[in-house]
Amino acid sequence: MNAPRTTRSRRPALLKAAATTAVLALTLTACNANSGSDDDATAPSTQGSTGATEKGGTMTILTSATEINWDPAKSQNLAITTLGLVERRLTTWGVEPGKPGVVVPDLATDTGTVSDDGTTWTYTLKDDIFFEDGTPITSADIKYGVERSFAPELSGGLGYHKSLLEGGDEYAGPYTGGELDSIETPDEKTIVFKLKTAYGDWPWIVSQPAFAPVPEAQDDVATYTQQPVASGPYKVVDTQQGVSVTLERNDQWTEESDDVRTAGPDSIVFSLGQDATVTAQRLIADAGDDKNAFGASFVPPAQLAQVANNASAKERLVTSDAGALAYLAINTEREGLDNLQVRQAIQYAVDKQAFQVASGGETGGAIATTLITPGIEGREDYDLYEAEPAGDVDKATELLTESGWDPTSRELVLLSEDDSVSLSQAQAIEQGLERAGFQVTIKPEAQLAAVQTLTQGTGEYDLTISSWQPDFPSANGNIQPLFDSSQIGNGGYNMARFSDPAVDELIAQATAEIDVEKAGALWAQADRAIMEQSPVVPLIFTRNSFLHGSNVQNFYIPAFPAYPNYLKASLSQ
Template sequence: MKITTWRAAAAAACAAVLALAGCGANGNGANDANKAGVTGGMLTILTSATEMDLDPAKSQGLPITSNGNIFRRLTAWKITEGGETKVVPDLATTTGEPSDDGRTWTYTLKDGVKFEDGTPITSKDIKYGLERSFADSLTGGLSYHKTLLEGAQDYHGPFDGEELDSIETPDDKTIVFHLNAPFGDWPWVASLAGFTPVPQGKGPASGYGKKPVSSGPYRIESNEAGKQTVLVRNENWDKKTDSVRTAGPDKIVFKMSQDSSVAAQSIMQGTGEGRNAFSASTVPAAQLAQAQANPSYKKLLTTSSSGALSYLAINTEHVKNLKIRQAIEYAIDKKAYQTASGGTIAGDIASTLITPGIAGHVDYNLYEADPTGDVDKAKQLIKESGEAAPTLKLIATSDQAELASSIQTSLKRAGITVNIQTLNSDVYSDASTNDKGDYDLVISGWQPDFPSPYANISPLFDSTQIGNGNYNQARYNNPKVDALIKKATETINQTEAGKIWAETDKTIMADAPVVPLLYSKNTFIHGSNVTDFIIGQFPAYPDYTQVKLASKN
């Protein structure tokens, strides 16, 4: 199955911020800031965003972050006491009932689910909301369903009166999806923004994101670009129908255009709104060092556990000799890379492709060596290759300069010369994903859209994802791996699928197309009166739907 739409924005962002703490890391269920919240008060979220377009058809937002309190979908993410992120029913009574070997998925809506005006949410509202995401005027949203649903490639939205026949609504409580192939991860896809219900006939092609209709515990009171977005309680949300969201604060205010350094400083000092606020950005390096050195500030930090992958991609179309690629695996000083990234708080040293917190992850290391590398082994492999030690071109962003330097120094020890080309982030993103592949090495990172090996492995190693703006930056093409990816994707039993994904991971690493470097971590800061600040095993961001205040004042 060819899937060509992935989190491009996140991948590009990862490349730009790896020097600080990585982009996307998994969390620890213990990072919950005491879990002693009350109901009431006003929570402030400080964000660097200059506006909030909340149109679900255009959103790549995680179900647990900014729009998680406004919108509900068929399924949702729930963090367990042990920190595992699971897919659970939300508007639907189950996570989906498969039939036809996983090509058909059926959902039944719960009783009593309503929009903010009290109107019942029906299956037709979910169908219409999903159909909106196909409109040519509404771009940028996550698009897994656009390649999975039958007939979707020729569909362009509902605004001309057309419907997508592969989404059936036999009655107001039932919705049926017909896929073009079996797909075991459909319950995760049904949790994404495109599955937000939109009242039929509403949600025009433009402007809906300013004040969309709420189906969650909060509705939008105001939304001023550059200033703030204010959420207040949705009186027609019924907690009895929602096992996920706690709806603690009476009001949630997103303060926009906030400098992340200033925001962190305000929170540490507890001045003004800082006591009842948290920052949506990871803590900048300077403030992170300051907070770690001060016990009063340090307790306001929450750091995710190991998770999302930082890696060095080796262009297999250029570096064709397996022995040379294996030599690179051994020559890299991962400890030096970790130090350049900010130390142990930036992440743990990696050896696998499927990251911790995702089903199918198995600890192993095909290129076992000291964290500083095995230079002698690398030199031996170069000798066995029958080639001279190569000269390689490494592309990186300016923010990755120190990281690139650590790679250059590592490989020099084995006689491999690395020439670094520094690019701005936009040029870097294009250069690393276009059809030319004019590089030998590239530093990158990957945060999947949902905690599945499919979203972790397929975009980086499926041969259909080479070039054309996709993220197989190693230009890796192995028919055996393509077949394993297809087999795992179409396996509905997730335990069995996990075994196939683990085999896929090891099969890829035997070809050495990338060097896993770190399972990255993110660190966030919250005010002294903020509690229930939870980061699960996936993703590396706080769950906005759980956050409360310790007291109303």
Template sequence: MTTSPRTPSTLSRRGILLATPVVLGTGALAACSGSGSGGSGSSGSDGGGQTGGTLTIYTTGEEMSFDPATSQSLAITSLGLTARRLTAWKTSPDAPTELIPDLATDTGTPSEDGKTWTFTLQEGLKFEDGTPITAAAVKYGLERSFAPELTGGLTYHKVLLEGGEDYAGPFSGEHLDSIEAVDDLTLVLHLNRPYGDFGWVASNPAFAPVPEDSGQPETYATQPVTSGPYRVESYSPGAQAVLVRNEHWDAGTDQARAGGPDTIEFALAQDASVVAQSIIADRPDAQDSFLASFVPTAQLVQARNDPKVGDRLVTSGPGALEYLVLNTESEALKDVNIRKALQYAVDKEAYRTAKGGEISGDFATTLITPGIAGREEYNLYAEAPSGDAEEAKRLLAEAGAQDLSLRLVIRDDQTAAAESIQQALTRVGISVTIQPLDANAYQSEVTAGDGSAYDMVLSAWQPDMPSPNANLTPLFESTQIGNGNYNLARYANEEVDAALLEASSTLDADEAAAKWAAVDKRIMEDSPVVPLIYSKNSFIHGSGVENFVIGQFPAYPNYLTTTLKA
């Protein structure tokens, strides 16, 4: 999703399309590990942590919503504290993220043709009011997400469930037959095509249970009936959201959540620089807290050079893909050899330096990002990150490209990074005009436009789940061109469309991984984008926080397992 700075708790529909690495804000949508001062993806003890205390999470966002139907929250961030789903994620800095059961007893059982998925709920699960969590409640929660009154949530299930394209939610008394609550514990979902990653889709917010006698659009965002370890005690927009323990949550049924703190307070509308200073100094009121947004550049330098900070500064491994979009419909870039010349012309070293140096990310050559099982490393173009200007000039000459002039559209906070692209292309004889846009203009002219406003765009992508499908399909399938979608390269290749469909329909994980790796490389042969870096994200917490873990995917801390020291 195109973003202004935001926090992991709000991440993105079909991924986060970033202008710059996200600074997460709560409310509504990323090499080796290492931090500037010794952090390596996790800090604190390796045990289960302590129970008790109040954890404060500082966020720049002014509002929060606890309605799973409208949420783009990653499975490990804010909404995961209050809303369980059919499946969940187990994150680790040492291994790819694993899909695990949550409400269900397993991660879903597909039929032989891959079009019917069955989930069996655990027995004895309860909402915060003590009423049973049933298959009917999960059905109703899913149905609510189709209602036009509830917009903004993830849409994977909406295009996969049979009849979903014509369904408008349950508030008029209509139900979706492809979501079948067979009995209190059995949910059967009928898809319109085979889909191998549906177990991952079932970890999305819409798969949280909602009691049918609640869930009204006007109130549920702030007065949810929760299924996770916490319930909402109070909420004041622009100030604070307070979560307290849900006494009906059973830790023995939950593999994903520690449920450590007694209370979790979200401090809203915070200045990230001010908060970072307090946590760096480890002031008493900041010791049991962490900053949900990335550490701002000035404070990051300060924290890296302060020996008292130590492993309280935690930097992720490589995460979201930052890339240069090449508009394949642009007259200047229709020739694939000109686009390939840009692969050699771009200086990724200079780009990374403009972003803050080595701590900002690792050099990228593939579209599938690190931390996703089945990813294969390859490089079709320049061996050196600084590029190969002579090869770029040769390809341009072969293509007969003379006096090439390109428009590079950016967000208004990307100037330094854009200038590194401009300078690299200038050295091979390409003139680049940089056009900064504010968020509204960017949305109108880039994601919702007809492609005429730009030749190139600086962007980034954080997938919603650790699946190659979430890396590739939103960015490169031809149906995702225009209308607010994210195929900004306006790339259309029938062969690739068919390969994407085949890979997503493959149930065997190893077979699917091989197909995804092949389509990744096939897309890069057409050069619709130039991969630049895989972003690294730096976070900071107080000395009272432990089990603050950033897994290989996503490059954000796992809120669900963070605890406080005794």
């Protein structure tokens, strides 16, 4: 069986995920649009706070999800959110407000020892790590957990490791395919991974859900989604279908073995199927048990307006600095758009301020000029196409004239999702381009159809707006999935259909580089090299806002990702 592509990062939102919830914020801020530099993406915002952890109480997480799939093989869950409360991995994310994320040990003693050629990674497990029944966690449990992620019955999880491990392309999981020889367990404390090629971000890969331990004797494909065997500070004790999931303390977890989880509450209840608007209204009111709750969903725009006029709620609103990059992809294979000067003209013609307004103003996102997400190693601030936030129409028309291409020769098809927010954002792009003489037709499609056209089709579109957040805090996740030529079509997300051998080589070098600083420098070089070719127009780095009750403490959003860190949240006693 062919394994899922290793490069599939956090799904592109095609604006919908970025805009239909909290990103569509207070439009009244748009009249004071920011300077247009992506330095604004790291300007101070209300990211929350950290302090001493008090133990006790029941914390409620209000979520729109109608179920929680605890099976690590099937999950794309962020390391700092839901599954991280119950299931540990070899490594995890060390994230704080205002600081770049770093990979840190979790079940392993360190982030890995690599061979000289970068293809073999070795990990040693900590002492005194146990499953919820008191059974020691061994290297065999990690190996089995990874192997089961290859099983067709357990598809859907992040699959980077499947094409990186030797033999992964042919392996079909432990239920029918035996063991994967490229994962070795010479003893109960040691696990060794053999890769096809050098891969410097492997320590991030082993922080993903599939690297949680699963005891083979307790693996039931039908029930593991609701009854996982806990290795973290909490275990699942009750599931009411579509209503709630309750976690209680796992007394086999030790604080001494875990540097990232504080396990403040005695119990945690996920309240399922909650409407984001109702959740926000409850948290604004801050009454009863809701004082001990927080919302897992972005705060909708109408409630953000309420928060602005409510001093108590305003103190409890936590807003990220920067999240997903919203961008305009230019199909570089299309007639006219295969001309660099035409693509550069689009850079100047786009009205980023109008797009920002359509996305909720400054609260919804800061204007972007680069590709790597703030909070990730390797990011550098620069602007190759300096202009006012509203663009530079004169410069755009000058470049168009120099290009020799007549923009009236055909209409450019701007593929958009068919919801109202996506369409309003598409219209903001349309009006900016038409000022410079481009002719644009917006083509609405339903979300699934749009994704199919953009990732599986032959490129029957000229422009599209998307958003992207990496699956782990590395510039690899910003650059490779969107700009490597191998990701054109066949399910890849290179929507600009951009192909440049020099950029491919830079990506290959950065991917194989083990030294974090050297890799970051290479990714920064790739970022600039891509922007020189102008396959996309960075629009904004979206911001996300969340509310919590007055008794919730240590509720914060790190520099990356733009979501709260569930592993630290606690309650005042």
